Amino acid sequence: MRTIKKDIINKFKLYVSSGKVKFYKRYGMRFVMGKREGSFISDIDGKKQLLNLHCNGGVFNLGHRNRELIEILNNAMKMYDIGNHHLISKPRAELAEYISYLMPEDLNYTIFGVSGGEAIDTAIKIARGYTGKRKIISAKGGYHGHTGLALAAGDKKYREPFNSSSSDFLQVEFNNINSLEEKIDRETAAVIFETIPATLGMPIADNDYFKKVKRICEKNGALLILDEVQSGLGRTGKLWAFEHFDVVPDIVVLGKGLSGGIYPITATIIRKNLEKIFKKDPFIHISTFGGAEPGAVVAKRVLEIVSNESFLKSVNLKSELFSLYFDKLKEKDQGFIKGLRRIGLMMGIELKDDFSGPAMTKAAFDKGVLLVYANNDKSIVQLLPPLTIGEEEIELSFELLEKSVKRAKIIRYLLKIIGGSS
Ligand SMILES: Cc1ncc(COP(=O)(O)O)c(C=O)c1O
Structure with a gap:
C-alpha cells in the first residue's frame, strides 16, 4: 500500500499539481x-x-457517503442519465418546485448549475441583464469562486494573478453600512455578499445589517444577491442563513451541500419578475450538466432532510x-x-x-x-x-x-x- 500511495502522490505531482504536492510535503501532510x-x-x-x-x-453536511443518499442515487441511475438541457425534465421541475416551496416570498425560479462559481456567475449575469447596469459591489475578503464574474467579485488576491480585476467590481467593508453607502449609486446592478463570509473567518453581521443593505439596494435600483453556498441548507440552524437577519434577497445561490457530497449540483434562485429576462430567448443561458437528473433527485432528498424541523x-x-x-x-x-x-x-x-x-x-x-x-x-x-x-x-x-x-x-x-x- 505504501508504494501505491507513493505512486499516487507522484502522479498527482506530475499531472495534477506539483505545487500542492510541494506544499503538503513541506508541512508533513502526506x-x-x-x-x-x-x-x-x-x-x-x-x-x-x-x-x-x-x-x-x-x-x-450530511456526512461522507450518506447511505440513504447513495441508495437514492443508485435508484435514480436505474432511470436517468445526465438529461438534456434543451428538453423539459421531470427531476429538474420537481426539484425547482420544492426549492420554490422552501424559499420565502416570490423566490420562485431556479437556474441549475454544476459549480458554485458558475451559479454566482449566473446570478451576476441575471442582475446585470435585468437592471441593464454593470456595477457590482461585494465584500473585501469575500469569496465566491474562481470562475469569471465570481472571481471578479472576490478578494483581490484571487483576481490579480489572473488579470481579472475590473473597474465594474468594487469592494466594501463587510458589516459596515457607511462603506456600502459610499460606493453604491444608481449605476449599481447588484450587491453580492456571502450571508456569513466563510473565507473571511465567519464574521457575523449585526442583526439589522442586511435589512439596511436591502433598503439601500432598493433606493439605488440594485439587486441583493446572497451567496449561501456554505451558509445555506441548515448549516446555521435555520434552513437559510438570511432568515437570521430578517431579510429576503432578490437572488440566492446554493451549492456544496446541495450535492449530498455525491453528485455535483448548484442552484441560482431568483425572484419571479427576474425570470422575464429569459422570455425573449429562453436558450440565452444554458448549462449542459447543470441540474443533471440523478443529481436533481439527490438534491431534493437533501432538501427534505435539512428542512425538517x-x-x-x-x-x-x-x-x-x-x-x-x-x-x-x-x-x-x-x-x-x-x-x-x-x-x-x-x-x-x-x-x-x-x-x-x-x-x-x-x-x-x-x-x-x-x-x-x-x-x-x-x-x-x-x-x-x-x-x-x-x-x-x-x-x-x-x-x-x-x-x-x-x-x-x-x-x-x-x-x-x-x-x-x-
Ligand atoms: C461562499 C462560496 N461561494 C462560492 C463558492 C464556489 O463554489 P465552487 O467551488 O463549487 O465553484 C465557494 C467555494 O468554496 C464558496 O465557499
Missing part, C-alpha cells in the same frame, strides 16, 4: 483520501484517520454542545484561543494571530482532525462539522482539539521564526 464514511476520512494506506470538522465548506433543532442543540465544550477548552488556553464565532454549526475559532490558523490546521491534522484556516483571515480556523455529527464525536472532537492546541502553540512558534505563513 495524505491521500481513501475510505470515507460519516464524519471520518482515512488515508489510502489506512494508517491515518481524520475526523472531518471542515466538510469542504459544507459539501459533507427536528433536523434543524438538532443542529441548534449540537451548536450549544460545541459552545459548552469550547468554553472549557478556552479556559485552559486563554492566550492562544480568543473566542468562537458561532451561528448554528457555522463556526470560526478565533486564535492569537495570523500564524495561529495555519499552525492549528497542521497540528489538528497531526492529531487526527481535518480543519482549515480562513484564507482571508488566518487568525481564524473554520469549524464546519457534519450536521449529522454525533454527541460522542463532538466529545472526541474536543479531546483531539485540546491536544491539537498544545501542538499548535509549538508550530506557531516555529512558523513565526521561519516566517512560514502569513
